[in-house]
Amino acid sequence: MSATSNPRFEPVVGRYLQLNLLGKPHRLYVEEVGEGIPLLCLHTAGSDSRQYRAVMNEGEILSRFRVIAFDMPWHGKSSPPAGWHNHEYRLTSKDYIDMVLTVSDALELERPVVTGCSIGARVVLHLALDHPERFRALIGLQSGAHGDPYYDLQWLHRPDAQGGKVFSGIVSGLIGPSAPETDRWETLWHYAQGGPGVFRGDLYFYTVDGDVREKVAEIDTRCCPLYLLTGEYDYSCTPDDTRELARRIQGAQATIMDGMGHFPMSENPEGFLSYLRPVLAAIEQ
Numbered sequence: 001m002s003a004t005s006n007p008r009f010e011p012v013v014g015r016y017l018q019l020n021l022l023g024k025p026h027r028l029y030v031e032e033v034g035e036g037i038p039l040l041c042l043h044t045a046g047s048d049s050r051q052y053r054a055v056m057n058e059g060e061i062l063s064r065f066r067v068i069a070f071d072m073p074w075h076g077k078s079s080p081p082a083g084w085h086n087h088e089y090r091l092t093s094k095d096y097i098d099m100v101l102t103v104s105d106a107l108e109l110e111r112p113v114v115t116g117c118s119i120g121a122r123v124v125l126h127l128a129l130d131h132p133e134r135f136r137a138l139i140g141l142q143s144g145a146h147g148d149p150y151y152d153l154q155w156l157h158r159p160d161a162q163g164g165k166v167f168s169g170i171v172s173g174l175i176g177p178s179a180p181e182t183d184r185w186e187t188l189w190h191y192a193q194g195g196p197g198v199f200r201g202d203l204y205f206y207t208v209d210g211d212v213r214e215k216v217a218e219i220d221t222r223c224c225p226l227y228l229l230t231g232e233y234d235y236s237c238t239p240d241d242t243r244e245l246a247r248r249i250q251g252a253q254a255t256i257m258d259g260m261g262h263f264p265m266s267e268n269p270e271g272f273l274s275y276l277r278p279v280l281a282a283i284e285q
């Protein structure tokens with residue numbers, strides 16, 4: 001039976017949160033579903049919270065976790081702040097950390113679990129370094145301590161190039177070979193909808209400002225457990241990058257996900273859930 005002949009609403013609820021963020025009023029789009037331990041999900045550079053659609057529809061998880069995902073300002077359904085046209089968007093470590101903490105406080109989350117992918121996984125390392133007491137556990141998807149640019153980032157914001165096609169084209173090679181066709185193209189569609197200059201602005205954090213190579217050994221997993229899940233076909237954050245990270249962080253638990261690339265929760269939702277469920281079970285215990 002087709003979806004149109006048997007319509008239903010998903011349990012996910014989306015709302016707009018008005019709050020002061022980074023010194024300015026913002027209207028932030030937030031989705032949530034489920035009950036129990038808060039699980040705050042952070043999307044990748046240039047995309048939005050739709051990447052976590054499978055996690056937010058997994059009944060086994062929702063019976064034990066309150067799953068929350070928000071679109072960062074400038075991303076998805078969250079608008080930029082007023083006056084955005086007067087300056088270039090550029091994500092910094094300080095702003096990203098403040099954003100996660102401010103949203104967590106606004107939603108009154110008590111020691112949530114935070115999972116993030118790509119830039120979200122990088123800020124997870126910053127949170128583990130600077131604010132471990134605020135979180136029950138941290139999960140990094142495609143976590144590396146730094147990322148060198150492997151193409152000319154200026155192509156991400158040029159008047160003579162169609163941004164959406166460039167964005168989706170650049171990330172297409174990061175998707176693993178096991179990704180189902182539908183999920184592969186939905187992941188790319190999210191990137192094709194990115195605002196001008198936003199992807200490049202996020203990558204400032206990923207390639208320049210967010211580098212924590214000299215600090216990661218200071219992370220204390222006794223204060224806050226750290227789990228690292230990385231797709232075997234990711235060349236932006238390679239399995240070796242994650243293994244090296246786990247080697248330097250005492251107590252970090254690393255798993256390489258077979259057949260997956262840089263966007264596991266979005267490109268191969270069912271495969272990703274098979275790796276996420278045991279981690280969440282361990283966190284509960």
